[in-house]
Amino acid sequence: MMKPKQRALVVCPGRGTYNKTELGYLQRYHRQQQSWLSQADNYRAKQQQVTLTELDSAAEYSLKQHSAGDNASSLIYACAYCDFLTIDQDQFEIVAVTGNSMGWYISLAVAAAMESISALTLINTMGNLMHQSLIGGQVIYPLVDANWQPIEGRRAHLLEMMAAINQQTDCELTISIELGGMLVFGGNELALKQLTEALPLEQGRFPMRLFNHAAFHTPLQQVISLQAKQLLTQDLFQQPHLPLVDGRGKLWSPYSTDLALLWNYTLGCQVTETYDFTKAIQVGVKEFAPDKVIILGPGTTLGGAVAQSLIAINWLGWQAKEDFIERQKTDPFIISMGLEEQRSLIAPQ
Missing domain, CATH: 3.40.366.10 (Malonyl-Coenzyme A Acyl Carrier Protein, domain 2)
Structure with missing residues (x-):
């Protein structure tokens, strides 16, 4: 059978x-x-x-x-x-x-x-x-810890950071992909530079710039x-x-x-x-x-x-x-x- x-x-x-x-x-x-x-x-x-x-x-x-x-x-x-x-x-x-x-x-x-x-x-x-x-690029950063639990306040903090960067002249930054326990940011070079300089090092590899990736899924x-x-x-x-x-x-x-x-x-x-x-x-x-x-x-x-x-x-x-x-x-x-x-x-x- x-x-x-x-x-x-x-x-x-x-x-x-x-x-x-x-x-x-x-x-x-x-x-x-x-x-x-x-x-x-x-x-x-x-x-x-x-x-x-x-x-x-x-x-x-x-x-x-x-x-x-x-x-x-x-x-x-x-x-x-x-x-x-x-x-x-x-x-x-x-x-x-x-x-x-x-x-x-x-x-x-x-x-x-x-x-x-x-x-x-x-x-x-x-x-x-x-x-x-x-056009532009992507940077990835975690929302969860090593056990895949949400880091308290992390999402809100990242969104606040993104909003602050967008207030700066010639900066364009948005969420490109909601990727499980990660956020993928998409933006122009100036905004991504601001973001990567502001984000603390996490798990030894984040923030991670994705090589040869444009700012997919963004107004850019x-x-x-x-x-x-x-x-x-x-x-x-x-x-x-x-x-x-x-x-x-x-x-x-x-x-x-x-x-x-x-x-x-x-x-x-x-x-x-x-x-x-x-x-x-x-x-x-x-x-x-x-x-x-x-x-x-x-x-x-x-x-x-x-x-x-x-x-x-x-x-x-x-x-x-x-x-x-x-x-x-x-x-x-x-x-x-x-x-x-x-x-x-x-x-x-």
């Missing part, structure tokens, strides 16, 4: 997830997806860009080349989409899809709201626009939004086959989505307003009650943000980091395909 399928919420990664340890990801895990990768490579070659196969099979990881927006976005998409294709559909029923930041674009492909190569067109175009302009990207709407038309979109949760926590339902609204959100406020990944995860588990949360690769950095988002609503009775770790030891609720030992729980052997 076959075991019933487990319900899974799929989470798509954003920028910054393909790093030195991920070099060769496509070669290691996705040789069987060569037909799709060839289509993607042909698209990139026609744009006179380095192919994804060339990038992934490079002898060494190059921070300058691999993290640049015109390369990183499409490379991460290819890894994540191919990961999705390898999920054992006999074992899992995908009940909804969400993502972090650029992961929203990947979600559109996973949920079939775009054909996979149309999604590559979207992702590659946005990556190019961001790379060419590289208004010009990118306008350019994208001129280059990318609504006919790239289609009715999703799976429910989507966007960066506001809004649901987009299969077969009843207004494609004009989806186009406008994707290239409009998704580009210029705060991306609330925390809410997206919380809405995803509340609405769909998954048995598992599957985080597509590459990278392993998103698991903490997902767990922190769940701890904040006491999901599964989790109140702290130790609760999450204990559950993961015996029956993982969050499965990251970027982890060798966990992807084996998902992909057919």
Whole structure:
């Protein structure tokens, strides 16, 4: 007798997830997806860009080349989409899809709201626009302590600091991403300089400036939004086959989505307003009650943000980091395909 399928919420990664340890990801895990990768490579070659196969099979990881927006976005998409294709559909029923930041674009492909190569067109175009302009940047700073408990008064203090910086001449600073136990600030160079100088060192690495990242999800990207709407038309979109949760926590339902609204959100406020990944995860588990949360690769950095988002609503009775770790030891609720030992729980052997 076959075991019933487990319900899974799929989470798509954003920028910054393909790093030195991920070099060769496509070669290691996705040789069987060569037909799709060839289509993607042909698209990139026609744009006179380095192919994804060339990038992934490079002898060494190059921070300058691999993290640049015109390369990183499409490379991460290819890894994540191919990961999705390898999920054992006999074992899992995908009940909804969400993502972090650029992961929203990947979600559109996973949920079939775009054909996979149309999604590559979207992702590659946005990556190019961001790379060419590289308006502003991002800085990340924690809201929680080492046990993933909220630091009393931290959020209020950071918001006060942000407001004070915005009072200064020529400074523009806002919240780019709500990322579980982290805040990602987006702003222009002068504002980010003020912020990093004012913030105390935390956990030996924060405040952390994200290399080659523009001020995503802020009003500074208004010009990118306008350019994208001129280059990318609504006919790239289609009715999703799976429910989507966007960066506001809004649901987009299969077969009843207004494609004009989806186009406008994707290239409009998704580009210029705060991306609330925390809410997206919380809405995803509340609405769909998954048995598992599957985080597509590459990278392993998103698991903490997902767990922190769940701890904040006491999901599964989790109140702290130790609760999450204990559950993961015996029956993982969050499965990251970027982890060798966990992807084996998902992909057919």
